[in-house]
Amino acid sequence: MPRLPRFYFPGAVLHVIQRGNDRAAVFVGTDDRRLYLRFLEHAARTHGVAIHAYVLMDNHVHLLASPNHPMAVPRMMQSVGRRYVGRFNSVHDRSGTLWEGRYKAALVESEAYLFTCHRYIELNPVRAGVVASPGEYRWSSHRANAYGAYDSIVSPHPMFVALAERADERHDLYRHLFGEPLAENALKEIRDATQFEWVLGNEAFRQGAARWTGRRAERLPLGRRKRQQAQARNLNL
Numbered sequence: 001m002p003r004l005p006r007f008y009f010p011g012a013v014l015h016v017i018q019r020g021n022d023r024a025a026v027f028v029g030t031d032d033r034r035l036y037l038r039f040l041e042h043a044a045r046t047h048g049v050a051i052h053a054y055v056l057m058d059n060h061v062h063l064l065a066s067p068n069h070p071m072a073v074p075r076m077m078q079s080v081g082r083r084y085v086g087r088f089n090s091v092h093d094r095s096g097t098l099w100e101g102r103y104k105a106a107l108v109e110s111e112a113y114l115f116t117c118h119r120y121i122e123l124n125p126v127r128a129g130v131v132a133s134p135g136e137y138r139w140s141s142h143r144a145n146a147y148g149a150y151d152s153i154v155s156p157h158p159m160f161v162a163l164a165e166r167a168d169e170r171h172d173l174y175r176h177l178f179g180e181p182l183a184e185n186a187l188k189e190i191r192d193a194t195q196f197e198w199v200l201g202n203e204a205f206r207q208g209a210a211r212w213t214g215r216r217a218e219r220l221p222l223g224r225r226k227r228q229q230a231q232a233r234n235l236n237l
Contacts, residue, residue: 001034005011013052013110013157015117017194018081018103019060026059026088026098033139036061039040041153043079048072052114053121055140057128061122064108077103079182085232089153106193109201112189117200118174119182120190121175126181134178146175 010225020026029034033056044051045064049072052062067073104206109118121147131211134142145160148171155202163170 013108013111013114013117014062014063014065014067015103015108015121015190015194015200016065016073016077016103016105017060018077019100021097021100023059023100024098026061027056028092030172032065032088032091033085036080037139037153039083040076043076043083044153047075047079049076050157051141051153052155052157052160053118053141053145054153055121055124055137057130062124064114064117064121066155073105093187104194104197106190106197107199107201109199109205110157110159112202112205115174115177115201116182116186119177120187122146123178123182130136146178192231 004035027036036056040051040054043049048068050066050068051063053062065073067076074195081099089095121135122134122140122142125131125140126134131137133142135146141151143149144154145156148167155231160170160174163173190200192198197208200224201217
């Protein structure tokens with residue numbers, strides 16, 4: 001089956017995820033994470049990508065980003081992957097692929113889902129049981145977004161800036177978003193959209209995205225047999 005084209009239009013926001021091959025670790029220690037972030041910052045600036053949120057987990061990476069042209073994110077990810085994998089293999093005396101194929105990216109309706117994706121990304125270490133609160137995790141954008149800590153990678157989205165006129169008020173409002181965990185339906189929506197590289201948004205936004213980009217924005221309806229199979233699987237969960 002041919003690959004679907006990537007989603008892009010002016011103002012697009014993408015939730016990007018890249019996993020290690022066979023879910024193996026892509027970061028072994030602090031130096032690996034620092035190196036990856038250095039390469040990511042350089043590639044984002046070079047290719048025109050604003051990164052609003054990120055998290056580096058042991059075996060995968062999440063980004064929330066706005067590209068300024070159709071090839072911005074593909075070129076950024078290609079650049080980071082090429083440079084990082086070469087150094088990682090050299091340092092850890094290994095060879096071969098590190099990533100699980102190409103990265104996955106879902107188009108995000110910023111009006112409804114921008115801050116939901118922010119929370120999804122920065123709460124990843126909490127859901128994984130690594131830390132008790134997102135502010136404790138060093139390798140994410142949360143300290144920058146929630147407390148104003150300097151992070152040269154993070155570029156606030158206009159909706160973040162619009163939260164309040166003063167920076168300290170913006171950070172306060174942002175922190176309050178993390179008072180409760182994400183609902184299960186929100187987690188499922190984000191995971192499904194990213195896994196299958198569809199659009200995370202309402203029906204009108206999905207239809208618009210399909211028109212703008214010339215590709216499907218959601219899965220085709222299941223046929224009768226597949227619906228029955230899916231229902232049977234659900235009964236066994």
